[in-house]
Every structure is written in structure tokens, then in C-alpha cells.
Amino acid sequence: MMTHDTAPRPLRRTLRRLALAAALVATLGTTAACSTAEDAGLSAAEALPANTVLIDVRTPAEFAEGHLDGAVNIPVELPTFTAQVDLLDPDLDYLVYCRTGRRADVAIQYMAPLGFTTTNLGSLEDASEATGVRIVR
Numbered sequence: 001m002m003t004h005d006t007a008p009r010p011l012r013r014t015l016r017r018l019a020l021a022a023a024l025v026a027t028l029g030t031t032a033a034c035s036t037a038e039d040a041g042l043s044a045a046e047a048l049p050a051n052t053v054l055i056d057v058r059t060p061a062e063f064a065e066g067h068l069d070g071a072v073n074i075p076v077e078l079p080t081f082t083a084q085v086d087l088l089d090p091d092l093d094y095l096v097y098c099r100t101g102r103r104a105d106v107a108i109q110y111m112a113p114l115g116f117t118t119t120n121l122g123s124l125e126d127a128s129e130a131t132g133v134r135i136v137r
Contacts, residue, residue: 041134044070052093057107066137076107097127
């Protein structure tokens with residue numbers, strides 16, 4: 001019986017290539033099987049009505065770590081928050097989220113008296129689940 005070590009050189013090359021191809025297929029299969037729910041879902045434009053806007057009120061650093069696809073970052077804790085809200089269209093619906101829902105509530109308390117239609121979606125994960133919009137990392 002011929003083993004890998006005793007096989008002629010061209011056959012050894014072919015066996016190595018087959019082993020490499022098998023390892024690659026196994027790795028890709030494992031990667032696909034390990035994909036998370038964050039890979040699934042839609043963009044905001046695909047999942048939400050045209051008159052709906054997602055607002056992430058977390059810090060720019062938190063936003064960069066992961067946010068809903070299509071969300072606008074308007075950090076509630078920055079001094080520019082009120083000026084940015086003043087530029088928004090009051091005829092649109094705003095879905096607001098943060099890390100826990102607390103900062104989203106602060107934002108909504110400012111926006112509601114100005115005539116904005118707002119909904120607190122809570123955390124990033126809760127917002128993704130509620131809207132079907134994927135998380136982009």
C-alpha cells in the first residue's frame with residue numbers, strides 16, 4: 001500500500017492540495033454555521049417605512065462598535081444634541097435606542113414637546129429584534 005510519504009512527488013502535491021481544499025471547505029462551513037443573528041436582518045431602508053428614521057443616541061465610540069444598519073448617530077450627551085434635533089423633520093417618525101434605553105428616554109423627553117413622534121426601542125439588541133434591522137459591527 002502506498003502512503004503519503006512513499007507516493008511519487010506529483011501525487012504528494014495533489015494529496016496536499018486536496019487536504020488544503022478539504023480544510024478550507026471545513027473552515028468556511030464552520031464560519032457559516034457560526035454566523036450570528038447580527039449577520040441576519042435587513043437595512044433600515046429595507047425594514048422600515050420610508051417616513052421612519054433610526055436614531056442611535058449613544059456616544060460616537062459606542063456607535064462605531066456596532067449600530068443598526070442605517071441609523072443616524074445623534075449623541076444625547078453631547079452639547080450639539082439639541083442643535084442636531086432642531087434640524088430633524090418633525091413630520092417623520094423616530095425610533096430611538098441606546099445601550100439600555102435610559103439615554104433614549106432622555107432624548108425622547110426633549111423631542112416629544114417639540115412635536116416629534118418618537119419610540120424608545122431600548123438597547124441596540126432590543127432595537128434590532130423589534131425592527132428586524134441588522135447590527136453592523
